[in-house]
Amino acid sequence: KQEVTQIPAALSVPEGENLVLNCSFTDSAIYNLQWFRQDPGKGLTSLLLIQSSQREQTSGRLNASLDKSSGRSTLYIAASQPGDSATYLCAVQKGAQKLVFGQGTRLTINP
Amino acid sequence: EAQVTQNPRYLITVTGKKLTVTCSQNMNHEYMSWYRQDPGLGLRQIYYSMNVEVTDKGDVPEGYKVSRKEKRNFPLILESPSPNQTSLYFCASSFMGGVEKLFFGSGTQLSVL
Numbered sequence: 450k451q452e453v454t455q456i457p458a459a460l461s462v463p464e465g466e467n468l469v470l471n472c473s474f475t476d477s478a479i480y481n482l483q484w485f486r487q488d489p490g491k492g493l494t495s496l497l498l499i500q501s502s503q504r505e506q507t508s509g510r511l512n513a514s515l516d517k518s519s520g521r522s523t524l525y526i527a528a529s530q531p532g533d534s535a536t537y538l539c540a541v542q543k544g545a546q547k548l549v550f551g552q553g554t555r556l557t558i559n560p
Numbered sequence: 561e562a563q564v565t566q567n568p569r570y571l572i573t574v575t576g577k578k579l580t581v582t583c584s585q586n587m588n589h590e591y592m593s594w595y596r597q598d599p600g601l602g603l604r605q606i607y608y609s610m611n612v613e614v615t616d617k618g619d620v621p622e623g624y625k626v627s628r629k630e631k632r633n634f635p636l637i638l639e640s641p642s643p644n645q646t647s648l649y650f651c652a653s654s655f656m657g658g659v660e661k662l663f664f665g666s667g668t669q670l671s672v673l
Contacts, residue, residue, distance in 0.1 A: 483662065485662075485664075490667075491666055491667070492650055492664035492666045492667050493603075493650065493652075493662075493664040494664070495662050495663070498660070498661050538602075538603070540603075547605055547608070547618060547619070548603075548605060548662070549619075550595075550602050550603040550604075551602065552600070553602065
């Protein structure tokens with residue numbers, strides 16, 4: 450059974466720092482991996498999607514990498530801002546259109 | 561505006577009283593799915609649908625029903641709600657599941673007393 454783990458569960462950093470969020474999964478036979486952002490009281494917003502054949506994806510200050518063989522993905526946020534404060538979740542897709550989510554990392558950027 | 565719309569946002573009900581949470585998307589997406597989010601358990605998939613009249617179970621389908629009679633709508637039905645179904649529910653859609661980003665609704669907070 451696929452399990453997805455995100456460490457740490459919470460992270461607090463000062464504004465302007467570069468930071469890395471981690472996601473690990475137990476079964477490397479995945480279809481793709483997505484990183485989402487969730488703001489309190491709101492739904493999830495997809496940030497980046499990495500297909501299994503890709504190594505990384507970039508969008509603005511965000512860069513996500515995927516290493517299927519080691520079962521790991523990282524989300525790199527450059528020059529963090531208070532508006533980046535949210536919970537970040539990763540999810541892996543393994544066939545049959547089923548997504549398995551990690552429990553998320555709650556990120557706080559302090560001004 | 562492209563969006564996934566869920567209704568209601570908040571719902572309080574009593575055990576055994578049938579309810580329906582509606583989900584509608586305006587992006588002509590083929591794939592739709594329902595999730596529940598619980599503290600300590602994260603997001604878990606309830607049901608998904610690849611297209612009209614095609615639905616399949618996710619990881620936690622017990623106590624739920626879905627239907628996909630039209631492409632844009634994917635209602636979640638609780639025939640006899642129980643307190644353990646108190647949760648935050650999300651509907652999501654994508655053009656083709658697995659190759660496109662997933663769009664989420666704003667969520668429905670359900671409390672079953």
